[in-house]
Amino acid sequence: MVVSKPHVHRPSSTGSISSSPSVTTTTTTTTSGKSEDLLFLNFTDTHKKILNTLVRSNPNLLSGSFSLLVHNPRVLEFDNKRSYFYQKLATATVNDDNRYSAVTLNLNVRRQYVFEDSFHQFAGKSGAEIRHGKLNVKFYEEEGVDAGGVTREWFTVLSRQMFNPDYALFKPSAADKITYQPNPQSWANPDHLLYFKFVGRIIGKAICDQRLFDAYFTRSFYKHMLGRPVDYKDMEAVDPEYFKSLQWILDNDITDIVDETFSVHVDDFGQLRIVDLIPDGRNIPVTQENKVEYVRLVSEQRLTVAIQDQINAFLEGFHELVPKDLIQIMNEQEVELLISGLPDIDVDDWRNNTEYHGGYSSSCVQIQWFWRAVRAFDQEERAKLLQFVTGTSKVPLEGFSKLQGSGGYQKFQIHKDFSSNLRLPSAHTCFNQLDLPLYESYEVLRDQLLTAISECSTGFGFS
Structure with missing residues (x-):
């Protein structure tokens, strides 16, 4: 996903004064x-x-x-x-009702059915019980006293099973296959909304107990956790090809070319139905004049409206444990780091599995500066750089040689951006691609890179 644009100066604070x-x-x-x-x-x-x-x-x-x-x-x-x-x-x-502060949440679960067993055992408990209670987990027919390690294992197994396609709750993103988005067809599971509420509670409990949870979601879903609007650029992480078609519509004159209406076709297990984006949208053509509104609405339909019930159920459970206004101090990148932790990034492995294009090579001075900057970055800055370019801070267990892109394995790439050295670096997450301008000094490259990874996800200072 292209997540940064040319840097523009903030507007002057000087305003005009009316005669009235x-x-x-x-x-x-x-x-x-x-x-x-x-x-x-x-x-x-x-x-x-x-x-x-x-x-x-x-x-x-x-x-x-x-x-x-x-x-x-x-x-x-x-x-x-x-x-x-x-x-x-x-x-x-502390200010909450702490009747449950000394409560122990005893869970006895079968390892192969951790998700279902945990769901049923949490079903009768209130948010306050879950938030305050101390987990004590036992795996059925397994030895082991939970001094913390068994609970950690429970979170790990649970994070894997909740993405099990048999539950139909989440779909892997088409861009990288390792980040997930709620499945709009999860209604095939009659208990799907109860399950989404449970997932929200579990992730909230992991945050409250400061336990890392090995689950990575699309950027648009993190935005929903924060109550922030999505836009068409978030589509690239979910459906890269569809994103390209939307980008083409925006970039070109579509007069007498595009034959679309303000509606979408939805395939519900082989049954096609039409969903209007606006009243009677199936009879309103998309034109050069209204195409921007069409792109906004169709993106909103795919990323929000189609999964609104699932989002609401998740947030209902999540906000029982994590206050809405408190989580909103984070941005999308930081919510991922809060849930899943800062990755341990091997810079040598990263560098050894990077490709260069457009005239760049490992010997170019800008590339030397880039890796010098990465080595100078702290753990958080490296994680945010990885998020900026690949869409997630997750590093495959096999290392950077197994980074996933929209077409399978795709190594980290750095492309030369010839347009202007006043631009910020930009990224295409479905290709793990960083477009790096020809900066004239190490200091400028480092500052521009830090600006891009720190600000581009928040929307400050850019147009």
Whole structure:
């Protein structure tokens, strides 16, 4: 997915003043507010490193004099957000009804049926019981006292079984086969919405207990967890070919070429039905004038509307344990890291399994600078770079030689971007491809790369 665009300067805070007294007051106030917001953003951006260092040394600052930083979460680095998140989660738990604080959640499950057995044993429990209760897991007919290791194994087995196609809950993305999206046909399983609520609870419990959960979702699904809108670019991770057709429609004059209407055909196990995107959409043609609205609506239909019930059920369970406003300090990348953890990335293996195209080679100075920057990055920055280019921070067990793309195994690629060295790096996640401009110094390359991986998923400062 192309996740960054040419860098553009933020608009000037200077506003025009109307001759009307009433309008003048409103405009001046609005302009003043925007100016203050801009000053705050510029200040925190400029001093991002020192602010994070201060917060790291004294996390309580975020609950005191530095609390405004929470309102500009792109400035906070992930480790500081995570510390703040768990601090507030603990406070919410203490203030909650703690009748269940000493409750033990005893689970006796069959290893081959962990998902079903756990689902049934959780079904009669409230969100508060699950949030406060201490898990004590026993695998049927297996020895072992749960001092933490058995619970960890339970989370691992559960994360694998919930993607079992027999449950029809999730579908692997066409782009990489390792990230998942709710299956719009999950209704074939009569208990599917109860299962989605259970999955939301389990992921929420893993977060509350600070247990890593080996589950990776599409970027659009992480957006749904945060209550953020999706757009057509998110389609690339779900259906790369369909994304290409939408991009072509946007980039070209479709007059007398495209024969589409404001409707989509849905295949329900061999039964075709038409879904209107707008009232009577099947009789309204897509034209050059309305094509942008069509692309927006058809993307929304595929990524949101078609799985709205599944999303709602998941969020119902998830928000029983994790407050909605608290999780929203994260961006999509960071939600993945919160759930699944920071990967242990072997830079040598990464570099040895990278291909170069468009005139780049391993000896080019920009490539040397790139790997110098990657080695200088901390664990979080490397994970975000991997997410930026491949769509996920997950590294295959076999290493970077087994990275997945839309057509199977696809190594990490760096392509030369000839357009302008003022552009930010951009990425195509279904090809594991980074487009890297010809920057003129190491410092510029490193700064532009950090800007791209830190900001492009949040939508700040770009058009």
